[in-house]
Amino acid sequence: SISAVDIENALDSDEICLWYQPIISLRNKHVIGYESLVRWQKADGQLVGALPIIKAIESARGDLEIRFGNWILQKSAQQISEWKTQDFFHDIHINISARHFLHPSFLQELHKIHTQYADACHSLIVEITESAMLDDMERARRIILRCQELGVRVAADDFGTGYSSLTYLKYLPLNSLKIDRSFVTDLPHNQVDRDIVSGIVSIAHALNLLVVAEGAENDDQLESLRALGCDQLQGYVISQPMPLEQVMPWHNLYK
Ligand code: G
Ligand code: G
Ligand code: MN
Ligand code: NA
Numbered sequence: 594s595i596s597a598v599d600i601e602n603a604l605d606s607d608e609i610c611l612w613y614q615p616i617i618s619l620r621n622k623h624v625i626g627y628e629s630l631v632r633w634q635k636a637d638g639q640l641v642g643a644l645p646i647i648k649a650i651e652s653a654r655g656d657l658e659i660r661f662g663n664w665i666l667q668k669s670a671q672q673i674s675e676w677k678t679q680d681f682f683h684d685i686h687i688n689i690s691a692r693h694f695l696h697p698s699f700l701q702e703l704h705k706i707h708t709q710y711a712d713a714c715h716s717l718i719v720e721i722t723e724s725a726m727l728d729d730m731e732r733a734r735r736i737i738l739r740c741q742e743l744g745v746r747v748a749a750d751d752f753g754t755g756y757s758s759l760t761y762l763k764y765l766p767l768n769s770l771k772i773d774r775s776f777v778t779d780l781p782h783n784q785v786d787r788d789i790v791s792g793i794v795s796i797a798h799a800l801n802l803l804v805v806a807e808g809a810e811n812d813d814q815l816e817s818l819r820a821l822g823c824d825q826l827q828g829y830v831i832s833q834p835m836p837l838e839q840v841m842p843w844h845n846l847y848k
Pocket of ligand 2: 643750807808809829830834
């Protein structure tokens, strides 16, 4: 299996990279942004997916999780500003671990980014998963507010699978929710999933949050999610995650 040292070496030798998956508006199908997802492209051509990478990073005892998260922040802000110079104006969603989000170095790095690339912050969305936030809700709340002061939006990832989703909504001033794929897979036929999605949408909209549906693989799911009131959608029906060099060519064909 992969060790933390393997990941450190891969970071140093530039083998860790971000792949991008589009997120569209369900109103007009236009692309709004891209979620960045980590990959390890080994020198021998082998591609390692996110799960083993994240597992190695989280099991490391040192500060690799922080170093890696800061690297993602830097990389994404750089990408947003590089795209802007090419008249390609799109949000980037990044995944940040709860441990990093709650660590002082997260806001330090975000302040740095705000100084270096001020307007990139307005195109950056930080996705966090629920459960670990519950340990220090007041701290999480303050960090979210600081993000928003810098123009950065915050989304709850994998929404609905945590055991206290509604507590989360009560205390955290989020910008959006990403409905977990497990509620999407059996649409449009599953009545329970339809009711759950429509309930999440009502609560989210009452709280002024946008709803992103994840993991839609076909048009029936897409149409169902639109009919249920979701705002945005991400999934293989639009595109799988792709390497950076494929993003603009894909985008131009999609239009
Ligand atoms: O891309 P893929 O479907 O393999 O991602 C699997 C999981 O890994 C998802 O839960 C995703 O949130 C997580 N993940 C992908 N990229 C990153 C990243 O850059 N940082 C963190 N913390 N998690 C990531
Ligand atoms: O947990 P998070 O939402 O960050 O992870 C997104 C993960 O979901 C990525 O690993 C991505 O590859 C995967 N994914 C995105 N769209 C689809 C889809 O339509 N079907 C499936 N099975 N996985 C998807
Ligand atoms: Mn995510
Ligand atoms: Na998710």
